[in-house]
Amino acid sequence: MASQLPRRIIKETQRLLADPVPGISANPDESNARYFHVMIAGPDDSPFAGGVFKLELFLPEEYPMAAPKVRFMTKIYHPNIDKLGRICLDILKDKWSPALQIRTVLLSIQALLSAPNPEDPLATDVAEQWKTNEAEAIKTAKQWTQSYARKFIL
Amino acid sequence: MYYDDDSVYENDDDFEKEEVQDQLLLPDDLESEMADLILDVRSVLQVSEGMARILLHKFKWNKNSLLDKFYESPDTEAFLVEAQVIPKTTQPSSTGEDDCDICCSFGELTGLACNHRACEDCWKHYLTEKIMEGGSSEIECMSPDCKLLIEDEKIKFYIRDKTILDKLQRLVINSFVETNPVLKWCPGQNCQKAVKVADPEPRLISCPCGTQFCFSCCQNWHAPADCALLKKWLKKCMDDSETCNWINANTKECPKCFVPIEKNGGCNHMRCTNKSCKFEFCWMCMGCWRSHGTAGYQCNRFNEGQDANRSKHRAYLNRYLFYYNRYITHQQSLALEEKLKETVAAKMAEMELKGMAWIEVQFLKKSIDALAKCRRTLMYTYVFAFYLKKSNHSEMFENNQRDLEMATEQLSGFLERDLENEDLVTLKQKVQDLTKYVDRRQEALLEHCADGNEQDLWEFTENGV
Numbered sequence: 182m183a184s185q186l187p188r189r190i191i192k193e194t195q196r197l198l199a200d201p202v203p204g205i206s207a208n209p210d211e212s213n214a215r216y217f218h219v220m221i222a223g224p225d226d227s228p229f230a231g232g233v234f235k236l237e238l239f240l241p242e243e244y245p246m247a248a249p250k251v252r253f254m255t256k257i258y259h260p261n262i263d264k265l266g267r268i269c270l271d272i273l274k275d276k277w278s279p280a281l282q283i284r285t286v287l288l289s290i291q292a293l294l295s296a297p298n299p300e301d302p303l304a305t306d307v308a309e310q311w312k313t314n315e316a317e318a319i320k321t322a323k324q325w326t327q328s329y330a331r332k333f334i335l
Numbered sequence: 336m337y338y339d340d341d342s343v344y345e346n347d348d349d350f351e352k353e354e355v356q357d358q359l360l361l362p363d364d365l366e367s368e369m370a371d372l373i374l375d376v377r378s379v380l381q382v383s384e385g386m387a388r389i390l391l392h393k394f395k396w397n398k399n400s401l402l403d404k405f406y407e408s409p410d411t412e413a414f415l416v417e418a419q420v421i422p423k424t425t426q427p428s429s430t431g432e433d434d435c436d437i438c439c440s441f442g443e444l445t446g447l448a449c450n451h452r453a454c455e456d457c458w459k460h461y462l463t464e465k466i467m468e469g470g471s472s473e474i475e476c477m478s479p480d481c482k483l484l485i486e487d488e489k490i491k492f493y494i495r496d497k498t499i500l501d502k503l504q505r506l507v508i509n510s511f512v513e514t515n516p517v518l519k520w521c522p523g524q525n526c527q528k529a530v531k532v533a534d535p536e537p538r539l540i541s542c543p544c545g546t547q548f549c550f551s552c553c554q555n556w557h558a559p560a561d562c563a564l565l566k567k568w569l570k571k572c573m574d575d576s577e578t579c580n581w582i583n584a585n586t587k588e589c590p591k592c593f594v595p596i597e598k599n600g601g602c603n604h605m606r607c608t609n610k611s612c613k614f615e616f617c618w619m620c621m622g623c624w625r626s627h628g629t630a631g632y633q634c635n636r637f638n639e640g641q642d643a644n645r646s647k648h649r650a651y652l653n654r655y656l657f658y659y660n661r662y663i664t665h666q667q668s669l670a671l672e673e674k675l676k677e678t679v680a681a682k683m684a685e686m687e688l689k690g691m692a693w694i695e696v697q698f699l700k701k702s703i704d705a706l707a708k709c710r711r712t713l714m715y716t717y718v719f720a721f722y723l724k725k726s727n728h729s730e731m732f733e734n735n736q737r738d739l740e741m742a743t744e745q746l747s748g749f750l751e752r753d754l755e756n757e758d759l760v761t762l763k764q765k766v767q768d769l770t771k772y773v774d775r776r777q778e779a780l781l782e783h784c785a786d787g788n789e790q791d792l793w794e795f796t797e798n799g800v
Contacts, residue, residue, distance in 0.1 A: 187439075188438060188440050189437065189439040191439075245437055245438075246460045246463075246464040247464065278477055279457065279460075280436060280437065280451075280477050280479050281479055
C-alpha cells in the first residue's frame with residue numbers, strides 16, 4: 182500500500198526539521214509520512230498571542246500538483262476559520278501552485294492569524310461580529326485563545 | 336418567367352426575419368468560427384496562434400475591440416503583459432540539467448517565456464491536473480506569482496494523450512461560447528448546438544431539438560415577463576416552494592359535493608365525475624364554470640378587497656399563492672397537453688386515411704403548437720402580473736390576459752374532448768377558428784406589453800407587495 186515517498190516530500194520534510202520557521206513546528210506522523218502534526222504560535226500582534234494552535238496537514242496523492250489539506254484542531258475564533266477548523270485561504274484552493282510548499286502554506290496561515298479578513302468569510306457569524314463590533318470580536322478571540330489554546334504550553 | 340424574390344419575404348413579419356439571422360453551430364462549426372477569428376488577428380498582430388486565442392478570450396472574442404485597444408495602447412509591451420501573453424519579469428535564462436523545484440529530482444528542465452523551469456514530467460502532471468479538473472482553458476505558469484498564460488501550442492508540446500487533449504479542446508470551445516456575447520449554448524438536454532445571433536438581446540430562440548429559450552438568460556422563453564422579473568420570481572418560488580407544494584397538493588375537492596378530484600388533462604374546465612353531482616367548475620378559482628364563458632369572467636383577477644380584514648402578511652401570502660397557483664397550473668397544463676400530441680397525431684393519420692392530403696391536416700399540428708405557445712405565455716403573464724402595480728394599463732393587461740386564458744381553455748377543451756364528436760369539415764373549421772383566435776389574443780397581449788415597455792407604462796413592485 183505504501184508507495185515510495187516522492188523525493189520532493191522527503192526534501193521538504195528534511196528542511197522543515199533542520200531549518201524550522203520561527204513560531205511554527207511541523208512533524209511528520211510516525212506511521213504516515215504524508216501526515217504532519219503542526220503547531221502554530223499565535224502572532225504577538227494578534228488576539229491569538231499567547232496561544233499555541235494545533236493543526237493537521239495532509240499531503241494528498243497528487244501533491245504537489247494539488248494543495249495540501251490543512252485544518253485547525255484547536256478551537257479558534259476567526260472569521261476565515263469555521264468551527265470544524267477548515268480554513269478559507271486562496272492558496273489552499275484555486276491559487277495553489279506546485280511551486281508553493283508546506284513552509285509557505287504554514288507562513289500564510291500564520292499571516293492570516295495576524296490579519297483576519299472578514300470580507301471573505303467562512304464563519305459568517307464570526308465575520309459579522311468582526312465587521313459590526315471589532316472590539317467585541319477581538320475580546321472573544323482573546324477569551325477563546327485563553328480557554329482553548331493554552332493547553333500545549335507547559 | 337421573372338420571379339421577384341423579395342416579394343416572397345415581403346409579407347413575413349419581423350419575427351421571422353430575425354429568425355433567419357440566427358445561426359446554429361455544432362462544435363465543428365464553432366471550431367472553424369474560432370479559427371477564422373484567430374487567423375484574422377494573427378494576420379494583423381503577428382502573434383502565435385495560442386497568443387491570439389488568449390488575447391481574443393480577454394476581449395470576449397470581439398476582434399475589433401481587441402485591435403482598437405492594441406493600437407490605442409501607448410505601450411505595446413505593457414498591453415501584452417496585462418493580457419498575460421508575455422511575462423512581466425523574465426528569470427535569468429538558463430538551460431540544461433538541474434534540480435527541478437517541483438519534484439526535486441535532477442534532470443533536463445524546460446519552461447515558458449518567463450523561464451520558470453521544471454522537468455517535463457512536472458509540466459505534464461501540472462497541465463493534466465489543470466485540464467482534467469475542468470476549470471478553465473486559461474492556465475497560468477506554475478510559478479505562484481507569474482501570471483503568464485500558457486499557449487495552446489506549449490500545452491500540446493507537453494501533453495500528447497488524446498483524452499486530455501480532447502478535454503482541453505472542449506474547454507476551449509466552451510470558453511469560446513461562454514465569453515462570446517453573441518453565442519449561447521442551447522440549454523436542451525444533450526443538445527450540443529450553440530446559437531449565434533446578430534444582436535445579443537432577450538429574445539425567443541427555437542432550437543431544432545425542440546428547446547425554446549431566451550437568448551439572454553437561457554431560461555424558458557418568458558414573455559411578457561422580462562429576464563429580471565423571471566429571475567426574481569424563480570428565486571421566490573424556490574424559497575417558498577415547500578409551503579406551496581404543500582398547499583398545492585395534487586388533488587382538490589369538488590366545490591359542491593367534496594369528492595376528491597385528480598386533474599388528468601390540461602383543460603381547467605372541470606366536470607365532477609360523481610354521477611349525482613356533475614358540477615362544472617374552474618380548477619383555478621374553484622368557482623362555477625358558467626360565469627367563465629360570459630362577461631362576468633373574473634377568474635384571472637386577484638380580488639384585493641377580500642383580504643382587507645386579515646393581517647398584511649396573510650394577505651401577501653394569499654396574493655403570492657394566487658399568482659403562483661395560476662402560474663403552476665398553466666405549467667402543469669402545458670405538461671399534460673404533451674399527451675394531446677399523440678391523440679392529435681392519431682387523428683391526423685386517421686384523416687389522411689379518409690382521403691385528406693397531408694397538407695390539409697396540418698391545421699391540427701398548428702393548433703397544438705399554438706396551444707403550447709399560449710400556455711407558456713399565460714404562465715409568464717402571472718409572473719408579470721405579480722410584480723405589476725395597479726393602473727389603468729394593468730387593467731387592460733388583465734383584460735388581455737382574461738381573453739387569452741378563455742381562448743386557450745376553449746381550444747384545449749375542444750382538442751381534449753370534442754375531436755371525435757364532429758365530422759371532419761366542421762372539425763377543421765372549428766379548430767382553425769379557435770387556433771386563429773388564440774393566436775390573435777396572444778399577439779394582442781404581447782404587443783400591448785411590448786408597447787408598454789417602449790412607452791414606460793409599466794410600473795413594477797420590488798417584491799409583489
